Amino acid sequence: MVHLQCLPPSVEPRVSDHMPQIIDMIKQIVDNGYAYRVEGDVFFAVEKFPHYGQLSGRKVEDNRAGERVAVDSRKRNPADFALWKSAKEGEPFWESPWGPGRPGWHIECSAMSAAYLGYTFDIHGGGMDLVFPHHENEIAQSCAACKQSNVGYWIHNGFVTIDSEKMSKSLGNFFTIRQVIDLYHPLALRLFLMGTHYRSPINYSDVLLESASERLFYIYQTLHDCEDILSQHDKGLQEFILPEISNVINKFHNDFFASMSDDLHTPVVLAALSDPLKTINDLLHTRKGKKQAKRIESVAALEKTIRNILNVMGLMPTSYCEALQQLRVMALKRAKLTEGEILQKIEERTEARKKKEYEKSDAIRKDLAVLGIALMDSPNGTSWRPAIPLALQEQQVASS
Template identity: 60%
Template structure:
């Protein structure tokens, strides 16, 4: 069983402490992560959320769990409608295009495909059914075709964020709507407006509010009780707080065991976002740096910590990926011909040397202890993994010297075993590529040749000031 591999502790935003991970169903994990609103190319903030939960997904698989991983697309939203009006496109066509672009970015970043990727437009019936249930249970009310959630009827509202209802005064976050019974009441269903997409409902034509979408889609695929709900830290309030309230109103037994949130990507220590206009798209970065360098950069800080964007940090990550792949390529080039020759002679392969045993043990122990302690990827990148790569390079130098056949075979076997463990660690971190080692290093070398040009461009516009798309 997965639980037998040792305790995995994750930080629960609900309790604000690390907790031992225990699934509702032994050996199985149910996980929902809030995805993007698809109206534009995705930026580094989106990339960090996706990579953070991809690391979690990969590590849970490594532990032996069977995982149902659901990540949604919001393809019905005010921002989509606004952008569609600006471009003259159909809103659903526009969002569908950017859903495809997002998936292309995720593939480039080595993010594995979730089990399900539901879209709001494909789950209108489930959303309307949940709203109906909430109304029938007495926690929502209809006004002129709009349906609002009555927050003052939820006794535990604010349990995730710590926000108190008395602090939610009218006009502070949203425009005042005198039809609301309480200023913090939020829309479950929005009545249709001219020129906007709408769907029929018991309350008249309209479209769903943002918060109800995730409650309905998570319940559709995972029921009202599941293990992990994730997203960016900015979603804690109001989005996730409102999700909790809605789900409870629909089913009092609803429960998410662990709420997980990744930190912001910042630019000059200010949150990077489209609304602030200080963002960089994933494409802007991967045009200049290998996508694995970007992934390395995104996991170079703990997932809950802020990550400040800088060219120097990206270059450090690019150097790190180059070093990893060049080391693995050098090992392959040196060992393959020697190993083939000895294998043909059917000689017995000796045990690995003591230095290799110690290297493997240290890497395995550090990987297990740090990853099981709330996914401490920065320690993995800078600790025993680097020592293992150093062992490989040192051993390759030794391999060039004259030595007895048995000693040579032992060294080769030691290199192979260390390389195997390094590969396992890189795989869980998502830092292996479907392309060859040589292709990756060639891309990075090519980027280095153009670096002076790119650096000058960055000072003028591309990286000194964000591009707006």
């Protein structure tokens, strides 16, 4: 998670370390009349909580018990759930007022959340599959323990699919983050994940991750070019920039704040990057842009704006130059080539072009493109950069 630039949690509590808090919360729920004891078990009485179903929109009478596991006939209502389970042979157990046993699945989260955040806090997260019954039960038992209990926002993420098929170990299409970042830059994976709204299902495929990697290279290359030109000028540039540049910056800012305020709509933010990046490249590389008044000031203002947003999004590298090199190294690894081999191909292509052997020249370019290596010609010679492998591009077109 460090490689993905995810902030570390302040605490990572263990259930086994919080048994007193869990038992105390169950006591509160029982004392408030929301739970009942059957032999050594304690069940939450769903019918005692009239708001049950408020998160998922499900009604108690619509829930059909017994479809996945046998219904416990000792329950007053099939929808009632366990707060405490009596000890079974071979299982770990703790002593409690109801006898030896262990906590139910749902009560653990409520008790530990209350211990560290209080009964009222801002955000609670989890996968879509936890909305019911887990989070629904959390709300019920937390409110039963404390009437003031409240979560401001429930954040539920969509599932990951692989080439539009659900990811699972049983299907053999399961992999870990470590496996992905062995071939792709961690921030390319982060960019890819942010390209889909967190509540929506996200479809993982090689072509989409290659696209994110190519996009990241473009972003960092543009900002690296900014650094190069800005390093040649005084640090104390005037703040004044032309109205058209101010408009680009203001629109980007407005899109960012509106999108992030709209349930963290990160795909819109990433799309909004296009205009300021294009404006920078126009100023740096086009004939018209190079003649633009306040050109350097504009480049500085645009670079600063993008850098600030990338920082917020967790996409800012330690160094543009270092990140670009890492992206190249990983592209070489995926292509199973060395940089020396690419440079040799570039040299062969240059010689072919000098001899007007254009068919050979085009073949060299295409062979590299198939492997995800794009050749870029300029007055200063030919360079290379990572790109979506041609085979994957063709595959994407065929399937669309």
